[in-house]
Amino acid sequence: MSNSMNDTTRTATAPVPNNPNPIAKQDAMIEIDDVSFSYDHGQTNVLRNISFDIPAGKVTALIGPSGCGKSTLLRCLNRMNDLVDTSKVTNGQIRIMGQDINASDVDPIELRKQVGMVFQKYNPFPKSIYDNVAYGLRIQGIKNKPKLDEAVERSLRRAALWGEVKDRLGSSALGLSGGQQQRLCIARTIAVSPRIVLMDEPCSALDPIATARIEELIAELREEFTIVIVTHNMQQATRVSDRTAFFYIGELIEYDSTAKIFSNPSVKQTEEYITGRFG
Amino acid sequence: MATHFKRKGKRLLGVGRQDAIRYFFGGNAMVSILVLGAICGFLLREAVLFFPQHQRDLEVFRLTGQEYANFAITEMDEYTEVKSLANQAFYQEMNEAYGIQRGLVDSFGALSGNIYDAGEDLIEELEDARDEVEDAEAEGEKTLAQAELDAIQAKWDIFLRAELEKADRKTIDSFGRLGEAEWQQLLKAMVEWDPVEDEPPALVAAAKAESDEGMATFDTARTTIAAAGSELARLRGELIKVTTAIKDEAVADKSAASRKKAYLDGSLVAETEEERVELRRKSDEITVREEFPYAERIKVLEGSREKHKTAVEAMKVDLKAGVAALPTEFSSPEVTELVSRIRDKAPVLTVYLGESLMESADWRYDEPLSWVYSVSSFFFGKDWVTNSSFHDFYGLLPLFTGSLLISVIALLVAIPFSLGAAIYVNRLAGPAEQTFIKPVIELIGAIPSVVLGFFGIIVLGEALREVSQVPWLSWVPGFPMQERLNILNAGLLLALMAVPTIFTLCEDAINNVPASFSEASLALGGSKFQTVMKVVVPTAISGILAAILLGFGRVIGETMVVLLVAGNQIAIPDFSLGAGVITQPAHTMTGIIAQEMGEVTKDTIHYRALFSVGLVLFTISLLINISARRIIRRFGFSA
Ligand SMILES: Nc1ncnc2c1ncn2[C@@H]1O[C@H](COP(=O)(O)OP(=O)(O)O)[C@@H](O)[C@H]1O
Ligand SMILES: [Mg+2]
Numbered sequence: 001m002s003n004s005m006n007d008t009t010r011t012a013t014a015p016v017p018n019n020p021n022p023i024a025k026q027d028a029m030i031e032i033d034d035v036s037f038s039y040d041h042g043q044t045n046v047l048r049n050i051s052f053d054i055p056a057g058k059v060t061a062l063i064g065p066s067g068c069g070k071s072t073l074l075r076c077l078n079r080m081n082d083l084v085d086t087s088k089v090t091n092g093q094i095r096i097m098g099q100d101i102n103a104s105d106v107d108p109i110e111l112r113k114q115v116g117m118v119f120q121k122y123n124p125f126p127k128s129i130y131d132n133v134a135y136g137l138r139i140q141g142i143k144n145k146p147k148l149d150e151a152v153e154r155s156l157r158r159a160a161l162w163g164e165v166k167d168r169l170g171s172s173a174l175g176l177s178g179g180q181q182q183r184l185c186i187a188r189t190i191a192v193s194p195r196i197v198l199m200d201e202p203c204s205a206l207d208p209i210a211t212a213r214i215e216e217l218i219a220e221l222r223e224e225f226t227i228v229i230v231t232h233n234m235q236q237a238t239r240v241s242d243r244t245a246f247f248y249i250g251e252l253i254e255y256d257s258t259a260k261i262f263s264n265p266s267v268k269q270t271e272e273y274i275t276g277r278f279g
Numbered sequence: 280m281a282t283h284f285k286r287k288g289k290r291l292l293g294v295g296r297q298d299a300i301r302y303f304f305g306g307n308a309m310v311s312i313l314v315l316g317a318i319c320g321f322l323l324r325e326a327v328l329f330f331p332q333h334q335r336d337l338e339v340f341r342l343t344g345q346e347y348a349n350f351a352i353t354e355m356d357e358y359t360e361v362k363s364l365a366n367q368a369f370y371q372e373m374n375e376a377y378g379i380q381r382g383l384v385d386s387f388g389a390l391s392g393n394i395y396d397a398g399e400d401l402i403e404e405l406e407d408a409r410d411e412v413e414d415a416e417a418e419g420e421k422t423l424a425q426a427e428l429d430a431i432q433a434k435w436d437i438f439l440r441a442e443l444e445k446a447d448r449k450t451i452d453s454f455g456r457l458g459e460a461e462w463q464q465l466l467k468a469m470v471e472w473d474p475v476e477d478e479p480p481a482l483v484a485a486a487k488a489e490s491d492e493g494m495a496t497f498d499t500a501r502t503t504i505a506a507a508g509s510e511l512a513r514l515r516g517e518l519i520k521v522t523t524a525i526k527d528e529a530v531a532d533k534s535a536a537s538r539k540k541a542y543l544d545g546s547l548v549a550e551t552e553e554e555r556v557e558l559r560r561k562s563d564e565i566t567v568r569e570e571f572p573y574a575e576r577i578k579v580l581e582g583s584r585e586k587h588k589t590a591v592e593a594m595k596v597d598l599k600a601g602v603a604a605l606p607t608e609f610s611s612p613e614v615t616e617l618v619s620r621i622r623d624k625a626p627v628l629t630v631y632l633g634e635s636l637m638e639s640a641d642w643r644y645d646e647p648l649s650w651v652y653s654v655s656s657f658f659f660g661k662d663w664v665t666n667s668s669f670h671d672f673y674g675l676l677p678l679f680t681g682s683l684l685i686s687v688i689a690l691l692v693a694i695p696f697s698l699g700a701a702i703y704v705n706r707l708a709g710p711a712e713q714t715f716i717k718p719v720i721e722l723i724g725a726i727p728s729v730v731l732g733f734f735g736i737i738v739l740g741e742a743l744r745e746v747s748q749v750p751w752l753s754w755v756p757g758f759p760m761q762e763r764l765n766i767l768n769a770g771l772l773l774a775l776m777a778v779p780t781i782f783t784l785c786e787d788a789i790n791n792v793p794a795s796f797s798e799a800s801l802a803l804g805g806s807k808f809q810t811v812m813k814v815v816v817p818t819a820i821s822g823i824l825a826a827i828l829l830g831f832g833r834v835i836g837e838t839m840v841v842l843l844v845a846g847n848q849i850a851i852p853d854f855s856l857g858a859g860v861i862t863q864p865a866h867t868m869t870g871i872i873a874q875e876m877g878e879v880t881k882d883t884i885h886y887r888a889l890f891s892v893g894l895v896l897f898t899i900s901l902l903i904n905i906s907a908r909r910i911i912r913r914f915g916f917s918a
Contacts, residue, residue, distance in 0.1 A: 080802060085709070113804035123795035126818050136803040139813065185799070192803060 028053035029196060029226040030077060034092035037069075037076060042090045045250060046072050049091065052245055052255045059218060059227040061237040061258065064247035065273065070230040071120075073247075074198050077101075077228065078115040079108040096196070113140070116189035118199040122182040124173035129156075129165050132173045132184055136192035151191055158224075159187035160217055179210025186217065190225070197221065199229040203236065215240050234274055238262050246270045319897075326894035329887035333673060334653035336884055342573040342644055343526040344580050345670050348518035350639040351587065352669075355515050357631055358508050358594065361624050365601070368617040369494070369501045374456070376610040377490035382456030383465055384490070387483040389451045390465070394442045395474060401438055402474045405431050409475065435474070443469055500604035507597030510590040518583060523669055525576045532571045539565040577644045584640060591636050595629050620855070657891060663849045663866075665875065665885055673888040675895065677851045681766070681865030684852065685841060686834045688770025688861060689777050693834075694827060696774070697781035698816075705789045706797070706811050717786070724779035732843030735772045740764055740844070743771075747862070757859025764846035767861045772844055773834045781830035788822020789815055825907040832903040836896065838869040845870060868892050 030053065037047040047069045054060045062070040072081065076094060079101060081087045093100050101111055113136075124132045133152040142148060152169070156162040161183045165176070173184055182202060189197055199218070203211040218227060218240045231237050237244055238258060245255040246269075254267045265271045294302070340346050374381055395402065408428040415421040448462050449455075457465070468480035479487070491498075542562035549555035602625045609615045660674020704716050740763035746752065747760040760767075792815050800810040816823065846864020849871070854860050872889050879886040 078802060080798065083798075083801070109804050109806055112802055117802040119795060119798065119802075121795060123793070123799045125796055125799065125814055135800070135813070136805075139800075139803070139805045139809045188799075188803065 027055045029056035029097065030054040030228070031095040031098075032073075032092075033095065035073075035076065035089060035094055036091035037072060037081070037087070038090050039072075039084060039087045041086050042088055045090060047076075048250045050252045051092070052252060054226065054228060055243065056226050057223065058242040059222050059229060059240050061241035061244045062228065062230045062247065063232070063234070063237055063244060063273075064253075066232070067249075068247040069250045070247055071200050074117075074200055074228060074230055077196070077198055078112050078117055080112075080117065082108055113192055114194050115196045115198060116192065116194035118182070118185050118189055118197065118202050120201040121205050122178060122185050124176075124181050124184050124188070126172065126174055128170045129173050129176070129184060130169040133187050133191050135188060140192070155187040155191035156184075158190055158221065159183045160213065160220075161187055177210070179206050179213060182206060182210070182214060183217065186214075186221075190221070194225065196226045196228065199227065201230050201232060204232070211236075234262070234276075246273060248273070322890060322894055322897060325887055325890035329673075329884065329891045330650065330653050330657070332884045332887055333657060334648060334650055336671075337653055337656065338648050339526065339529065340670055341646065341648060342577075343529060344518075344522040344577050344644055345526055347580060347583070347639060347642055347644070348515070348522045349670070350635055350642070351511060351515040351518050351590075354591065354594075354632055354635050355508060355511055357628055358511070358598070361598070361621055361628055362505055362508060364617060364621050364624070365501045365504045365605075368614050368621065369497055371611070371617065372497060372609055372614045373490060373494050374454070375614065377486075377493055378456040379458075379461055380486035380490040382452055382454070383461065383483050383486040384479075385454075386452045386457060386462075386465060387469075387479055390443075390446060390469065391472065391474075391477070391479075393446070393451070394439065394472075397442060398435070398438055398474065401431070401435055405435055406475050408432075439472070440470065496604065496606050500601050500606070503597055503601035503604060505601075507594045507601060510593050511587075514583070514586050514590050518580075519669055521579045525573075525579075526670070528576070529571045529573070532568060535565050536567045539567055573644065580644075587639060588636060591632050595632055598625060598629065657888075661851055663871065671885065673884070673891075675868075675892065677849050678866055678868045678871050678892065679895070680851050681845065682835055682841075682867040682869070684766050684861065684865060685769045685773060685845060685867060686831060688767065689773035689834045690827065690831055692771060692774035693777040693781055693830060697778045697826075697830070698785050698823065700778075701782050701785035701789055702811050702816070705786050706815060707807060720782050721779050723775060728776065728837065728839035729843070731772050731775065732840045735768055735840065735844035736764065739771060740768050743768055756857050757862030760862040762846055762862065762864050764844050765862050765864045766845065766852065769841050769845040769865075770861065772840045773837055776837060776840065777830040777834045780833045781826045784826030784829060785819070785823050788819040788826060791822065792818045821910050821913075825911050828903050828907040828910070832900050832907075835903075836869060836900055838873045841867045842870040842873050847874070868896050872896075 032050055032052055032054070035047060035050045036045045038045050050073065062073065064070055075081045076089065077096070089102055094102065096111075096115065099106070125135065127135075130152055133155050134148045137148060137151055142151075153162060153166075156165060161180060164180060165184075173181065176184060182205075186197075186202075203214050206214065215236065218229065221227060222242075229237075229241065241258045243256065244258045244261040246253045246261065246265075246267075248269055254261065254265060254270045256266070260266075261270060262274055265274065291299075340349075405428075408424065408431045411424040412421065412428050415424045443466050446466065448457065448459075452462065464482060465480075468482040472480060478484075539562050542558050542565070546555045546558035546562060549558055602621060605618055605621065609618065657673055658675050660672060661676050662672035662674045663677055664670075664672040700716065700720060704713055708716065744760050744763050747755070747758040752758050757767075796814050796818060797810045800814045801807070805813070845867055847866045847870060848864040849866045852860045852863045852865055856863075872893055875885070876889050879889065
């Protein structure tokens, strides 16, 4: 405990070398502070001493070769890794809005209401479109029909899906196209009004046209939500994100504004990766 | 030519090794299909042949007038129900209103009986000694006898006191109706008891008088109700006798030709002249008729209709009077309930008696009988009676109801357990629990059903009965239970047998729900429980339904447990008891086949009736399996 307190002080005063362009502390929505993470009771760390701050109201992209731990880090942010019994944050702290999310008095359920997630493979429930969007509110105990109607419509509009589905809200979500299903998943996520939306390669299963629509959507949503997106598509990162973090085998190599990373990276590995020489 | 690619290996009759292997496995599959087909065909043939035979049987039932006798039988049966209710209410009221008095009377009976048994020799001596004193004439003789009597009397007094000392209140007053004070009073009064005179002590006599007087109204009503049936009972006996005689004659007549021929053949090869003549005489005695003269025989029923009418009308009147005379105030809600059941049933019975009387008036022995009647009296017949000296009935309804009730109970119990366990194991348990619970539940399925049956008889039955007798549970319908072997017991055991089936299939269905669905739910802030109830179970619902259906199939087809535990009473359970119906014994479709198939003669109507029951079971299983498949195919999700 005292150890992590020391770490906090250190980060605040002296930024770590691979984070040369830190955002102002008061803008940070998520503070990742010297985090190491293991899937096997701490025997091997999949993430090692990661430190960087994710700004509020911006889109932050996580890039890096396959298996470097991007998804793992993302799932640390809403504690989805709790589902793996043997997993554990072995070092450091993750703070969201200043609160250590791994503290013993934090309820992951409450956390996840604030930190929504959109998955790589679109996964609407085998229920109607309406029931999918209303799900998150219903499990919070909201039964009021006008209130649900209103939230469903608002979320579907925000997800740019309303026009396409407004006449068939009662039909199965599984009848939609892939792109529509993914937008439905986004609508479902934002229906509970989270502060943060995590997206794990949300377009990897979609065709280019559907991908373009999702990217537009992300651009629109950035005003309202803090978005963290994992992508393996460099163009996508440049198109949608404000800041980019590059990971390599469990370590954060470079973190800066997206423009800087893609025009003038300061670390050689980053440059090699974005120019496609490996990965 | 083809030296490189020539087929290797020997060929037998043009068949190579690969072909042989193929034919072997193909052949096995073929054999299974053929065997199944043969079984279906056999079952179908035997079962269908039942119906024409049943029709002929019912025709004879009608022609012999037995059908007419059956009116009186059924009327009596319906009436007897009311009568026994009245008796039951009477005794219960007596025990409750005059518990102490009856306790004294019964305890005196038990106590004096015990003492009498224990001191039989002494009592005999005492009796003899008294006679001796009576008979003695001479003065000297008298004093001697008196002295002897005094000695025996003294011995008796000591014996009696010792016995009374030993007497255990709990065994004597087994219903616990006496308090310690009354018990002591009884013991005190018993000291004066004379075994030769065997008069009850004044205390007991007073108690008896008090209870008799208090119960007098009720007793009159009860005896009036009981007497209402005497006329009809007599008529019933008479009708059974004469019509059964006609039937026996008709049955004998059917085999007359073959019997006549057998005797004749016997006489031709007889070894002694005497034997030859005897056999010849027997053969001549038998007359072979073209047709049995039913019209002639049925004449004995002339006049029966009039008697029947009188008897039923008398019954209606007496019944009404008896029910009207019933008291209105009782000492416990149970008796009030019983009497109100009598009051409800009596008018229904009266209406029924009227209808039955009208129907019997229209009855004709030669009215033709359609095949529809034969079929419907199998499927909807309320009686299954075999080996009866009167007439055998083959009605499916009691068996079907029994099977259905038991299965429904089994499912109601098994579904929550299996589904809960499946959810727990698949979604909530840790890996260690998983590897332990799953095989354990599946192992339940490995218990031989006969072992489960024994468990049901010895352990579960006893335990259930004991639980049902706990006083503060008496509000549960059907408690306290009369029978140890009943629908509930069988249902619970079958639930145990259904659990592995339903559990395994449910677990499969739940396991097939993609992890991405539960991840999505959890990521939206759903708890594990909400995720299971709102996402996992609804998604797996088709598989769960199929699991339940297959569990139902498993349960309704189970034989051994129900045969051992269901109580095997062939009667439609009394649904007027409400939920308490499940504490009654019942018989089942599977049970009846297992029980009776071993002892029937091939090709008889009884034999074929059992096949028809088998066909019904087979059809039910088939439908269940088909629906389960349909559900999975139609509603199985594509994710
Ligand atoms: N549930 C898990 N259990 C054990 N190891 C895992 C699990 N998920 C991912 N890993 C391992 O963690 C490392 C990082 O994986 P991941 O975060 O999925 O990488 P990325 O998303 O960058 O491709 C990989 O070596 C992967 O094998
Ligand atoms: Mg990944």
